Amino acid sequence: MEDRQEQISQVVVTAVQMRNIEKRIFAAGMPVVALMEKVAGLIARRILEIFPTLLQNTFSIPPSLRGSPQAGGSRIGILVGPGHNGGDALVVARELHFRGYQVWIYSPFSKLKELTSQHLQYAQSLGISIYQTIEQLPDSDLLIDGLFGFGLERNLTDPIASAINQLNELSVPIYSIDLPSGLHTDTGEVLGTAIRATHTFCLGLWKLAFFQDQALEYLGKAELIDFDIPLADVEAVLQDVPRIKRITAAKALATLPLPRPAVTHKYKEGHLLLICGSRRYAGGAILTGLGARASGVGMLSIAVPESLKSLLVSHLPEALIVGCPETETGAIAHLQLPENTDLSSFNAIACGPGLTRDATPIVQEAIAVDGPLILDADGLNILAQMGAIATLKKRQAVSVLTPHTGEFQRLFPDVTDTKHDRVKAVQEAAAQSSAVVLLKGARTAIANPQGGVWIVPESTPALARGGSGDVLTGLLGGLLAQAATKQIPVEDIVVTAAWWHSQAGIIAAQERTELGVDAFTLTQYLLKALT
Numbered sequence: 021m022e023d024r025q026e027q028i029s030q031v032v033v034t035a036v037q038m039r040n041i042e043k044r045i046f047a048a049g050m051p052v053v054a055l056m057e058k059v060a061g062l063i064a065r066r067i068l069e070i071f072p073t074l075l076q077n078t079f080s081i082p083p084s085l086r087g088s089p090q091a092g093g094s095r096i097g098i099l100v101g102p103g104h105n106g107g108d109a110l111v112v113a114r115e116l117h118f119r120g121y122q123v124w125i126y127s128p129f130s131k132l133k134e135l136t137s138q139h140l141q142y143a144q145s146l147g148i149s150i151y152q153t154i155e156q157l158p159d160s161d162l163l164i165d166g167l168f169g170f171g172l173e174r175n176l177t178d179p180i181a182s183a184i185n186q187l188n189e190l191s192v193p194i195y196s197i198d199l200p201s202g203l204h205t206d207t208g209e210v211l212g213t214a215i216r217a218t219h220t221f222c223l224g225l226w227k228l229a230f231f232q233d234q235a236l237e238y239l240g241k242a243e244l245i246d247f248d249i250p251l252a253d254v255e256a257v258l259q260d261v262p263r264i265k266r267i268t269a270a271k272a273l274a275t276l277p278l279p280r281p282a283v284t285h286k287y288k289e290g291h292l293l294l295i296c297g298s299r300r301y302a303g304g305a306i307l308t309g310l311g312a313r314a315s316g317v318g319m320l321s322i323a324v325p326e327s328l329k330s331l332l333v334s335h336l337p338e339a340l341i342v343g344c345p346e347t348e349t350g351a352i353a354h355l356q357l358p359e360n361t362d363l364s365s366f367n368a369i370a371c372g373p374g375l376t377r378d379a380t381p382i383v384q385e386a387i388a389v390d391g392p393l394i395l396d397a398d399g400l401n402i403l404a405q406m407g408a409i410a411t412l413k414k415r416q417a418v419s420v421l422t423p424h425t426g427e428f429q430r431l432f433p434d435v436t437d438t439k440h441d442r443v444k445a446v447q448e449a450a451a452q453s454s455a456v457v458l459l460k461g462a463r464t465a466i467a468n469p470q471g472g473v474w475i476v477p478e479s480t481p482a483l484a485r486g487g488s489g490d491v492l493t494g495l496l497g498g499l500l501a502q503a504a505t506k507q508i509p510v511e512d513i514v515v516t517a518a519w520w521h522s523q524a525g526i527i528a529a530q531e532r533t534e535l536g537v538d539a540f541t542l543t544q545y546l547l548k549a550l551t
């Protein structure tokens with residue numbers, strides 16, 4: 021059983037689920053005011069850690085001067101909304117004031133929740149300046165955004181909307197409490213306008229917004245403030261609802277086919293067939309092969325057009341390169357496997373990179389095989405032409421699709437728009453096609469047909485380059501072939517492949533900048549991500 025912190029760090033919730041979990045905690049007797057004090061105390065402590073004060077030692081300042089300009093403390097502007105997000109912010113304001121920061125408060129709302137109003141009153145009694153209009157605001161070194169949290173229900177309108185726009189224009193870092201104010205908690209959509217946070221403290225459990233494309237530019241660096249939500253409350257609310265989870269390193273690494281048994285042989289470590297490449301796209305075949313090599317798969321066969329055979333052999337001497345008859349355009353005309361092997365002799369088949377659409381019969385042949393199949397790139401485009409859902413429904417064995425957004429739209433034109441809610445879109449696609457669908461992107465999401473979704477929580481724009489996807493297909497194929505021989509659940513191995521691929525990109529970008537991660541280089545960083 022994973023430890024509590026590991027389980028909590030995987031959970032992703034909607035606003036409604038968070039509200040229901042919060043209700044259980046209050047119903048069990050935890051006073052709201054106590055929870056607010058606990059949460060805001062944790063936030064204040066993190067701010068003290070990560071935002072250097074210009075303070076001398078606070079105890080050297082006479083109490084009468086604490087928080088005053090003479091004290092020399094950093095100037096902190098606290099943005100207070102009408103609800104408990106504002107309440108959190110006011111507790112943070114009070115605590116930073118006592119730590120010697122120069123704190124002021126922006127409180128533009130007249131109607132505040134009771135608890136929020138009490139904290140405002142106490143802040144005022146401490147002599148902390150409170151402003152109602154944006155024009156009055158003094159300079160600051162840091163702003164704390166406590167305007168709205170997961171209680172935001174509708175588009176923001178003026179005056180708060182224009183105030184947020186003006187605050188975004190200041191070149192002052194903004195730390196947001198729970199969510200950048202203005203973001204929809206579930207879809208990450210900007211409701212009118214939103215705070216562009218430098219840093220976001222997500223409270224208690226990760227919200228769905230943190231994994232939606234449109235939110236990413238508003239979140240800044242995100243971290244979870246764990247305030248000891250009992251797992252029992254999470255389970256009670258989420259129950260048998262299909263789970264949306266973050267892929268943690270622990271989760272991804274637990275599935276790797278490591279360590280290997282002392283006694284094994286190459287066929288026990290999986291046999292993968294890659295069907296890829298064309299005269300026009302020779303490189304895709306090489307990159308896919310290199311991705312497969314890095315997976316550790318026991319045996320690797322690569323079917324390419326005959327004219328690519330010697331090229332592949334030179335790059336992948338350990339692989340069995342199958343030169344196939346080719347069309348006049350240089351695509352694979354048909355699969356000519358060595359005698360007494362046929363498509364069912366492989367533990368997994370990965371089909372698509374660099375094939376071109378002239379290889380349609382080959383893709384149809386691969387789809388007809390009753391074994392684990394990964395479709396990518398032209399394999400997906402051809403599947404889309406065939407009608408993805410009807411075609412895949414006929415398959416008994418597991419299908420894994422690895423589309424980017426464009427391919428996804430062609431495959432599943434009738435599901436939720438990925439721009440609106442990627443997670444919902446990929447859930448619907450997997451349910452309708454009975455396939456495991458890996459929707460690539462800044463936050464790659466993997467859905468199984470039962471509605472469960474795993475999300476890669478961090479990646480790098482360095483991977484947005486031709487060939488990155490080919491590497492993933494090879495890596496995933498090699499892992500899937502090994503998983504088949506070891507009864508590792510398919511969904512788990514897809515999750516591990518996606519995490520591994522993004523980790524390699526992150527490490528490569530750290531060492532070579534985001535401009536330095538071409539697909540070949542990426543293949544050279546895959547094993548580094550594990551060591």
Ligand SMILES: NC(=O)C1=CN([C@@H]2O[C@H](COP(=O)(O)OP(=O)(O)OC[C@H]3O[C@@H](n4cnc5c(N)ncnc54)[C@H](O)[C@@H]3O)[C@@H](O)[C@H]2O)[C@H](O)CC1
Pocket residue numbers: 038042055056059101102103104105106107108133167168169170171172173174175176177197198199223224
């Ligand atoms: N998750 C927890 O267990 C804890 C959460 N805390 C904090 O509480 C907020 C949620 O508080 P809530 O009062 O429900 O909502 P918000 O503070 O996010 O504010 C919404 C507030 O504003 C009104 N409102 C909604 N939409 C608009 C709009 N477009 N324009 C104007 N006003 C709007 C709405 O009526 C609400 O009153 C959570 O994020 C945490 O920060 C606890 O303090 C700690 C535990």
Ligand SMILES: [K+]
Pocket residue numbers: 105165166167168169196197198199200201
């Ligand atoms: K906020």
